[in-house]
Amino acid sequence: MxxxxxxxxxxxxxxxxxxxxxxxxWPIFQGxxxxxxxxxxxxxxxxxxxxxxxxxxxxxxxxxxxxxxxxxxxRPNPILQVLYLAILGGTYFLIAKSSFSYIPGYYLSGIHRYTSLLAVGVGILLFLLTSFSDPGTVKAENVSHYLSAYRYDNIIYSEKECSTCKIPKPARSKHCSVCDRCVARFDHHCGWMNNCIGERNTRYFMAFLLWHFLICAYGTVALVLVLVGRAKELRVTYILTVYYGVESSFFDLAPHVVRWLLSSYNTQILLMVFLAIVSLLLLGFFGYHAKLCLTNTTTNETFKWQEYMNWQEKLNEARASAAALKASLNGMSSERKKPPESKWKALFRKSPLQDADLVVKKNMYDKGFIQNLSEIIFPLSTRPSFSQNKSKPH
Known part of the structure; x- marks a missing residue:
């Protein structure tokens, strides 16, 4: 016990x-x-x-x-890449060692021995594609083409030069301090991939997140079916009700069945809980990035928009202070005659969240659900029109 x-x-x-x-x-956990x-x-x-x-x-x-x-x-290093391979390989090894002897079983056919290996193989392939693909490196040779592909919005992006690369800085690009290069449509630097996530490999990164969520969910469900199948094969509920006199209701049987599983299949349960937790985290991470992709926004740009909103807020505060100072210099008589603000009016005053929505609506790169998704799957720099631009003189 x-x-x-x-x-x-x-x-x-x-x-x-x-x-x-x-x-x-996350804001939900603040405090x-x-x-x-x-x-x-x-x-x-x-x-x-x-x-x-x-x-x-x-x-x-x-x-x-x-x-x-x-x-x-x-600095770029393969530490987290090696750790990823160790976690993936170690988890698969433990599942194979502890559970493959029960496959085929009551609920699982023998084909899952091979589909699980195939799923892990596809996951590694997506990992390699994301890790070693070009994220969209901006160089002197191609900077003019990225300048034509992404226009400046003159809000969070304006015409300037990269102080490190000494080349014009295209809109939506950022110089990665880890990789020491400018990346088009920069999202973030991913230590797990030892690579930047940018215009050309966001599609691989999204596929990696989705596939690994599916792998973990698949592993969780498969282990549940293995354990339920073992309980069915060994007739656990029958033994508990007939030989131990336990009532044949869910609430009476559940504690005894759980105790039996923890004592006999603790490795499978630990693996199942681990995979379930990781699958939920991956789902949340994928959902966050999917929302960014569907609104044609990057992680880097969310911070830029926040900085812009903070700047606007400070500007509005400065204007309000100036107006208050002007009112005090002109006398407070007119201010005293004004009736107090209605509580209902104060209640329905525009909230900061509405201000945030108004700022985000200024995102000129958001071209609608279909076109935004198209830019992820078929990056601008890989399209024929982009290739034609290369041959045009600038």
Missing amino acids: AVQWVLVCHGLVTLLVVVSFLCGQ TPIQRIHSFLTFGAYDYFLRFVGIVFGAKGTNAILSVEYFCCD
């Missing part, structure tokens, strides 16, 4: 840590213990560790840790 409680606690702690680490910065755990995992723990190294080993130890940090976080 103690072992079962240890497994349950282990699963709950794992779920808390994974959700806190990956989702703790909650999950946000505090996220802050500790991402900043606090490392800061304490760095201080400890400084106390024990001095400046040389701190500099050594900072050098490792620079290599791992600020």
Whole structure:
């Protein structure tokens, strides 16, 4: 019984840590213990560790840790790529070792031994495509074509030069400090891929997220069917009701069946919980990026729009302050005669969320659901019209 409680606690702690680490910065968790755990995992723990190294080993130890940090976080490296392959390969190995002996089973046919391997193979293929494909590197040779492909909106993008590459900076592009290159329609730098996600490989990245969600969901359902099939084959409910006198209702049988599963198939249950958690996280991540793709927005641009909104808010505050100062200089007599603002009027005043919607509506790159999706699947730089532009003099 103690072992079962240890497994349950282990699963709950794992779920808390994974959700806190990956989702703790979401607005929904603001001010909650999950946000505090996220802050500790991402900043606090490392800061304490760095201080400890400084106390024990001095400046040389701190500099050594900072050098490792620079290599791992600020330069291209394959660490997370290797970790991804280890997680994928290790999980598949554990599933094969613990559960393939029950396939074929009561609910699963033997073909799932091979479809699971095929699913993992396709996942690795999408991983390689995303990792090693060109994200849309902007160079002196092709910068003029990207300048014609993406127009400046003069709101969050205006004509300027990249201070590092010394070439004109096309709209929607960004210089990646990790890869040290400008990338067209830059979304973000993905450490798991050791590559930028940009105009040319967003389609592979989206396919990678969707496929890995499906793999994890498939693995979760398959393990559930394995366990249910084992209970059916061993006639667990029959034994509990006939030989142990347990009432044949769900609420009476469920605790006994769960206890039997935890004692006999704890590895499968841990794998099932792990895959279920990862599948939900991948679904959320895919949904977020799908929304960006369907509105023709990038992760980088969401921050730019936020900066623009903050700037507008400060500008409006400055104008309001100037107006208040002018009113005070002209005298407050007219202000005193004004009736107090109606509570109903204050209630229905435009909210900050409506302001945000108005700003986002200024996105000139949003061309509608179909065309936005088309730009992801068939990037502008791969289209015949783009190739024809290359031959035109500029």
